[in-house]
Amino acid sequence: MDFALTEEQEFFRKTVADTIDRMVVPLAAEIDKKDEFPWDLWRDFAKLGYLGLRYPEEIGGMNADPVTAMLFYEEIARGSVGFAQSVIMNILMGTYFIYRFGSEEIKKRCLYPAMRGEKVATMCFTEDQSGSDLAATRTTVTKDGDYWVLNGTKMWITNGPIADMLTILATTDPSLGVKGLNFFLVEKGYPGFSSGQVLDKLGCRGTITGEIVLDHVRVPAENLLGEELNKGVEYLTEILDEVRVMTGAMALGIARAAYAEGLEYARKRVAFGNPIGAYQLIRAKFAEMGTEMEAARLLVYYAAWRIKEGLSCRKEAGMAKMLATETCLKVVDEVTRIWGANAFAQEYNPQRHFRDARFLLYGGGTHEILKDFLGRLLIGKMDAPRKK
Numbered sequence: 001m002d003f004a005l006t007e008e009q010e011f012f013r014k015t016v017a018d019t020i021d022r023m024v025v026p027l028a029a030e031i032d033k034k035d036e037f038p039w040d041l042w043r044d045f046a047k048l049g050y051l052g053l054r055y056p057e058e059i060g061g062m063n064a065d066p067v068t069a070m071l072f073y074e075e076i077a078r079g080s081v082g083f084a085q086s087v088i089m090n091i092l093m094g095t096y097f098i099y100r101f102g103s104e105e106i107k108k109r110c111l112y113p114a115m116r117g118e119k120v121a122t123m124c125f126t127e128d129q130s131g132s133d134l135a136a137t138r139t140t141v142t143k144d145g146d147y148w149v150l151n152g153t154k155m156w157i158t159n160g161p162i163a164d165m166l167t168i169l170a171t172t173d174p175s176l177g178v179k180g181l182n183f184f185l186v187e188k189g190y191p192g193f194s195s196g197q198v199l200d201k202l203g204c205r206g207t208i209t210g211e212i213v214l215d216h217v218r219v220p221a222e223n224l225l226g227e228e229l230n231k232g233v234e235y236l237t238e239i240l241d242e243v244r245v246m247t248g249a250m251a252l253g254i255a256r257a258a259y260a261e262g263l264e265y266a267r268k269r270v271a272f273g274n275p276i277g278a279y280q281l282i283r284a285k286f287a288e289m290g291t292e293m294e295a296a297r298l299l300v301y302y303a304a305w306r307i308k309e310g311l312s313c314r315k316e317a318g319m320a321k322m323l324a325t326e327t328c329l330k331v332v333d334e335v336t337r338i339w340g341a342n343a344f345a346q347e348y349n350p351q352r353h354f355r356d357a358r359f360l361l362y363g364g365g366t367h368e369i370l371k372d373f374l375g376r377l378l379i380g381k382m383d384a385p386r387k388k
């Protein structure tokens with residue numbers, strides 16, 4: 001059993017961590033407060049090549065393996081979750097189907113500029129009436145000669161209001177449920193495409209999130225991102241594990257940032273004549289947080305390693321996302337207790353970590369959905385209940 005990162009991965013982690021400490025950490029509070037997209041930082045990250053993290057070197061990417069990518073997700077979330085969310089959307093979900101199914105023309109127009117930070121990408125599943133339940137998708141797509149015509153509204157779209165290219169989930173027939181779903185590329189400027197409400201969010205501020213409206217948007221046949229019609233959900237499963245491990249890695253990053261704040265405060269804050277870290281009840285918090293973070297890290301890294309090795313990972317990825325997120329939620333909560341009233345002040349970071357961590361609950365599957373899925377996986381197929 002080998003728990004060590006390779007020399008290359010270790011070097012990458014150190015380089016990214018230094019970059020985050022220098023370029024992101026000092027801006028994180030301001031990004032949160034202003035809730036504006038940090039374009040300068042975005043361009044700096046593009047120059048460093050991070051926006052092409054997962055893609056091959058031949059097309060200008062970094063060719064990072066899934067473990068290396070996970071190290072990046074963890075570090076950038078440690079710096080600023082708002083910024084991390086936009087960057088990761090561009091690197092992973094927003095471009096994956098374009099890379100996988102796009103023609104060379106589409107890649108030239110969309111993927112390569114996104115890797116250079118010249119264009120912003122996103123992915124749209126969620127609608128007003130449906131999030132977890134993809135079968136309830138109401139955005140429709142119909143064929144009209146050589147074109148597809150999309151109609152519907154998407155909600156909660158990360159980067160949506162600033163996106164140049166959107167991978168849109170739409171159904172050919174709502175009565176088919178998940179068997180009617182497909183991904184289509186829509187680009188800003190197509191007639192009928194517009195961005196609607198911009199959401200004022202609790203956390204992950206700095207990422208611009210909002211509504212997307214598709215009113216008879218005509219896209220050419222080649223914008224169907226898939227080899228076969230109605231196989232969208234099958235294609236989605238290709239990145240589902242990575243999305244879950246990525247969310248777990250982000251949870252590790254937020255937990256580390258909050259934990260470090262908690263540690264610093266426990267060492268310097270004096271009550272009843274001693275630093276509060278001298279009291280057993282406070283020390284117990286660190287013992288628990290440290291242990292649970294370590295356990296979550298092992299599971300997240302293990303799941304990433306399984307993806308890298310091409311091993312099945314559905315169970316481990318779901319567990320990793322859930323454990324790391326629940327651990328993170330506990331850590332950000334404990335740190336607000338350790339900081340006392342100061343945790344309630346916008347001036348300090350614990351309240352930001354507390355707010356940001358909540359978002360992890362939703363992406364990659366809510367924990368109710370994950371528990372249901374994992375439970376079914378672990379128990380196996382059950383016989384129908386015996387009739388009386």
Ligand SMILES: Cc1cc2nc3c(=O)[nH]c(=O)nc-3n(C[C@H](O)[C@H](O)[C@H](O)COP(=O)(O)OP(=O)(O)OC[C@H]3O[C@@H](n4cnc5c(N)ncnc54)[C@H](O)[C@@H]3O)c2cc1C
Pocket residue numbers: 122123124125126129130131132133155156157158159201204209359362363364365366367368369372
């Ligand atoms: C900051 C942020 C950014 C986001 N970015 C994007 C984006 O870029 N693109 C995108 O498409 N979406 C995005 N989302 C939306 C996200 O993917 C959804 O929130 C998620 O899929 C859950 O859907 P929902 O919020 O509609 O909740 P619902 O699915 O309506 O669920 C509501 C509650 O019911 C529970 N529930 C549902 N079904 C069951 C069941 N069968 N058994 C038990 N409990 C159940 C859920 O667990 C949850 O607690 C974003 C959300 C946030 C907060």
